[in-house]
Structures are given as C-alpha cells and as structure tokens.
Amino acid sequence: MQKKTINVGLLGFGTIGTGVVRLFQKNAELIAHRTGVNLQLARIADLDTTSDRGVTLPAGMLTNDADALLTDPEIDLVIELIGGYTPALQFILKAIAHGKHIVTANKALMAVHGQEIIAAASRAGVDVMFEAAVGGGIPVISAIKENLCANRFSTVLGILNGTCNFILTKMTDEKGDFAPVLAEAQSLGYAEADPTFDIEGVDTAHKIALLAAICFGTQIDFSQVYTEGITGITAVDIDFAARLGYKIKLLAIGKQRKDSVEVRVHPTMLPVDYQLAEVDGVFNAVRLSGDFLGPAMFYGRGAGMEATASAVVGDVMAIGRNIAVGAAGRTPIMGCWPQHIAQQPICPMSEIISRYYLRVTAVDQPGVLAKIATILGQYNISIQSMLQPECHAADSVPIVLMTHAAREADINQALLKIDALDIIAQPTCLIRVENDLD
C-alpha cells in the first residue's frame, strides 16, 4: 500500500467541527496506521475566525472564505458541518462540482435535498457519506449499507433524538411535566434555546427518512413523513403508561409493507422490558429486522462533540481508503445502485394498523363506559385492557383503554364520535402502542 496524502477541508468550525479537529490531532498516528494513507486536515472555513475553541491550528489554516476551500485544487474531500439548508446545499454542490468527496452530518439536508446531492455526486464520480447524520456515534448507516446488505429489511425502529429522550426519561423518573423538564434540559445544554426541531419530532423524522430509504431501497418523500413531537405528553399519561407496564418514547418507525412503506414519528408506548424502552437519557438506539439477520440492535451516544466526530472521521477514513486504491463509488450512496432505487409510496396514516392507548375524560355518571364501548365496537375496535382509577377530581374521571390492533382510520372515526358525546369533558388523548416487534 503506497502512502498517499489526502487533503481534507472542513466547513464549519462549531462544536462538532472542533471535535473533528481534536480527533485528527489526537489520533493522527492511529488514523494513518489503520488507513495506510496520510489524511491531512488542510483547511478550515468558518465565518468566525477569532473565537478560542481550545484547539491550536497551524497559521493560515482557518479562513472565513468558504469559496477558497471549495475551489482549492489541493483539497480532496470536504466535511460539511454547517447544518441547515442554505448555504450548506450550495457549498456541497460546489464542492462536488470541483470533484471533491463529501462527508456531512447534515440530516435535514440529506433527508430533504439528498436526491439532488446524490445525482450530482454520481455524475462527478465522488463519494458522499453521512454516518454522523443518524445516531451520532452509532454506525448504523454503514452497517445497513455494508455488512447487513444481504438482508431484506422488514422494520427499522429508532430512538434518534437525545433531547426528546432526555426529556421523556426525566419526566418518567421524576414524574415531572413537560415545560419544567424542557427548561431544565435547556439549562443543562441538552436542549437548544429554540428546541422546536427536536421536540416537534422533525429531527427524528429526518433521520428515519434516511434510514428507511437505505433499508428499503426506496426514495422517501420527506413531506409525507408523519411527524408528531412530544409537546403534548403529560405526566398523567406517563404515569398511566407505567401502571400498564409501558414507557413512552419518541419512536421513529419504518416498516416495509407489500407495496408501500410506513415512515412515521410519534410518541409511542413500548413495553417496559423491551430493549428500546430501556434506552434512556441522551442515548440513541436503532433496532432492525432483516429476513436472515433476524432482529439486531445498535446502541450508543446519539449526539455530542466527540461521538459525532468519531462518525465524521470514520467516514473520512472510509473515503480515504477508497481514494488510496482508486475505488471511489465502491458503495452506492444510499446502499443501492440508483437505477434500482424504488419509488415506494408512504402509507397514509389512516391505513396503519396499531394498538392504541386512549385516555377518555368523561363526567362521572352511570352509563359512560357503555356509551364509549358501544362506539368502539361499531368501528371494530376491541378493548384489550382498561383502567379506571379512583378519582378525587370534582366532576370528571379518566378512563384509560388499551385497544387490540385497529386501523387508524377507524380509531379516528370512533374518537370523533366519542369526543362529541356530551359526557366527554376533554378531548381524548391518543398514544400509539408498539408491542409486536418481529
């Protein structure tokens, strides 16, 4: 193996960028020994060229001129860590046009503009890798594309957002309500000042859109991914879940149906003894099922400077190995060669089959349960278990129902009728239940 120098440019010198620089500096020898090539961090571009990030750079390495880096003929590979859509997309396309390979942690960009990036990369014959976009340090994208690629996957489930999982874990452990726990997460740095993308499930949706596309070999129209966050979760429902033997997680779900795929994100009750239910705090996990593999689970840090840097530099090393042996394009970017990628539709939510937790709030008078049960029966929804705790509130009682598997359209129709009854004091709370993992 001939030693070859590969020059790496870094766009974005924030938290993750700093982690990448630290990793290159700390493990330089190890990186060389494992790749057999000389991977050099050659240039860094960021608008902020003065802040102290706690790392020492050679003079002249840091510039505020992204264009100079993107067009530098000495740069072989560009790491994009700016995030967001603009100017990240333009920068990546420009880098590709200049023949540079791409490593990015940008899940939003890949989920929404992935097709355009992949098409450009295919034309230019460069690699694009984005392991850090999903599950931080967990090498699940590479696992699906490389090691598990002999399998036809049936499901991919994930706990993919550390902020949401931290909040739900704390709400569960301390019986806290959403707003104060979110405030605490913000003060600890586990939630952004503007946490919308995390708590509304958008970040999780970006990630499951990518995982589903790779697992099922299909394009995913991100606008069709059902996305429901955790802002409506209350301490009351977490408590009822616990009494019934469940935990509430923000679960990302991908399932292969006959001629369509399910790709959805919503709060989900999982039996407490499921491995995924035991993934707490800021950790992430992905659970896959393949026709030969059976079930498998990957667990690790979902975010953070160091775990994400590990994934970014892992991708850089993979591309470095490709460059060294002239094997760019060895593995298709989405795990399947483009001409064979399908266009499977996303199954509408009305057609999914699930079990449901329903918390009905009714006035405390005789005959209430009969009326509710009658409507559920009319829509072929059968009740698996029920819980009506003694209640000391003045004039309404919670009735908790766990259904057997039912069609979401039927549930929605039934709830419209139930919530229109004059005995109903508040809109019914619905949480989907997942407990038939294959």
Added chain:
Amino acid sequence: MQKKTINVGLLGFGTIGTGVVRLFQKNAELIAHRTGVNLQLARIADLDTTSDRGVTLPAGMLTNDADALLTDPEIDLVIELIGGYTPALQFILKAIAHGKHIVTANKALMAVHGQEIIAAASRAGVDVMFEAAVGGGIPVISAIKENLCANRFSTVLGILNGTCNFILTKMTDEKGDFAPVLAEAQSLGYAEADPTFDIEGVDTAHKIALLAAICFGTQIDFSQVYTEGITGITAVDIDFAARLGYKIKLLAIGKQRKDSVEVRVHPTMLPVDYQLAEVDGVFNAVRLSGDFLGPAMFYGRGAGMEATASAVVGDVMAIGRNIAVGAAGRTPIMGCWPQHIAQQPICPMSEIISRYYLRVTAVDQPGVLAKIATILGQYNISIQSMLQPECHAADSVPIVLMTHAAREADINQALLKIDALDIIAQPTCLIRVENDLD
C-alpha cells in the same frame, strides 16, 4: 458501474452452508442491486453430496472434490464453512495461493492460525473477511474496522456464546443446576452433543482474541488467553448473585492497559440493570468503548443458520464490491496495516484488578468471620458487602463476601490461606465482578 460476474465457491455444505445457499437464492436480485455486480454461487464442495438439505441446486454444482473448486480458475472467492483446523487451514491456504479471496466463519482457525492466513493473503493481494466468526449476525468486526476506526478503544466486552448464555439464562430463570439444563439445551439443539468447546469457554476465547486484536491493533497469542467456562457455576451462586443485584454471564473481556492488554473469558457477575446483563438466551452482544465514541453496544443473534449466513454473504458482497472496482486490499484484514500491528503482551491474570464474589463455606462456630476477615485484611482486600443467610444445613454455613477492587494475586494468596483454615468445610468459590464499565 459495469456489471461483472464474480464466481463464488462454497466449501462445506452443512447448516450454515445451506443458509448461504438459501440466501443467495432468495435475495439474488437484491444482492445484485446493492452491489452492482453479478455474484454467482458457482460451485459447492462437501464430502456428503447426497443428503437432502431442502435446497435445489443446478446439476453439477455440488462436488466432493474440494481441490477442483480450490484450483478452478473461474472461481474468484471461496467461502470456507468447514470449521476446525484441518483441512480448513490447508484449503484456505491453497485457495489463497490460487488468488482467491476468502470469506470464513471459522473463529478457531482465525484466532489460532490467523497470522499465517493473513501473511499469505497479503502476499497474494487477496481479501480475507470473517464477520460471521464473531457474534453471528452482529456486524461488529466491520464496525470496528470501518466505521469506528477513528477511535482508540479502551474496552471490548462480549457475550459471545449462545449455548452458554442459554444455559445460564435458564439456570437463572428456573433456578436449575448446570447438568440438567445442559441436557435440556442439548435436546433443544442449543448445545452440541460434545459441548466442550462452548461450555469450557474456548469458543468465546477464540472470539474475544479476534475482537481484541482488531480493537487494540495487536497480535494476540491465543495460548495466553485465560479461559474459564461455566461448568462450575451452581444454582446456589446464581441465587446469591440475584440477592446481591447481579447476574452471572460468561463474559469475554478485552481491555487496553498501558503496555499490555487483558484478554480473558470467565463467568462474571454483572449488575442486573446493565445492558449486557439483560442479554438473555441465545442472543449475543458486544460492548465497546472508544475515546471519541464513548460506549456503544451491538446486539443480535449469535449463531444459527440464517444470521450467520447474513454475515457470510455480507462479507461476500463487500469483497464483490472491492473486486468490481479493483480495490482488493482496500481495508487491512485486521483493521490495521500489518507493519503497524503491535505485539502487546497479554497481562497475566495475577496482575488484573477486579472485584470478587467469594462464597466461603465454613463450620458454624464463633470466630469464623473474624479469621476470614483478618486474612483478607492482610492482603489489602476490603469487603464491600457481606451476606450470611440463615442456614439449615447441619454443620456448615455459606458466607458470601463482595470485595472492593483487589489484585488477583492477592485474592489467590488470601484464598490459599483461608481454605487451609480448619474451619473451612469446602474450597471457596470465586466469581469475578465487573461493574466499572467506562
């Protein structure tokens, strides 16, 4: 990407070999779409050419002449699923000498004769992959070599033998003793007729030797791997472990020390709420810690026809991609280029530091505990907790001690003295405790 046909030869048509054939037949189109090459199972060699394995082969594909397959110029890649040392080693070396890439599930061969195979492959410029050798369907070897390769690893821990884990899980759940549970495992097909390699820990030792070599970038002298199986585990100790909040697992341990590595296999107590303690039945799991990654865990089926076939064919597809773009040798076989592989010694067991569970069996008379505690104190072993249950046996009592971290040499010396006391009715039972996972 140009379509190219790559011919695969299969040596060994037993259970796993049958799974590989089934996978090639069932997922042929998917394999082609994901690799971009035409991977053809061209020839199978097995001494038994007549048994019905439930799969239909083209006429002439199955032969009892391994040599014809090994020397066939049309064959690009040989899958070795014979197992054991002889003739598997000779066959692999012959295939390499004929320029064929190798995929094997043979942990014993790779752990003991890996150096010879790797040296031959390096000279011939062919790839050798062995994902199926460790953890069945769990893609941990590739993860370490490819995605996580930017990390300096500090520990790798595994539950790597499904037979042992099935037996220990059943002993725990049903309070059974070793011998009857082993017999049940044999009748269910979860243990071999001769289960020695499994229950004595040898199979697990082969696997951790490979994982440690890859994680720590060093040669591992397999003869120096401390290996203790589960035949000495009793229902009594499983019960005491549970009372103290622990489960007993056959744990494979690799740790990077300053100038040496720990590589050892023995029954180990893990706190019940650790993820590894929750890996039950025939499932396997590997837990890694890297300096940037932090902790990560991989979980899945440890063995079986289908999960192992998934790993074998995943390797075949990886090599197929390499061949397609002329990139054989893209990734070094053990994750690090040979000239940089270290020769770290394995730390002798006497030098390891661990916590210990000691079950002393003493005659029931005053002063017993004082004598034991005095000896432990003389060797700087401090007691973290103690349990002396009320005992209705005639003349001896169990005294269970959990120590703080101590040197194994000190523990051994102390136990020699303790067991020589005339108050001791039986040799003391020792089980190591792992509860400081980083």
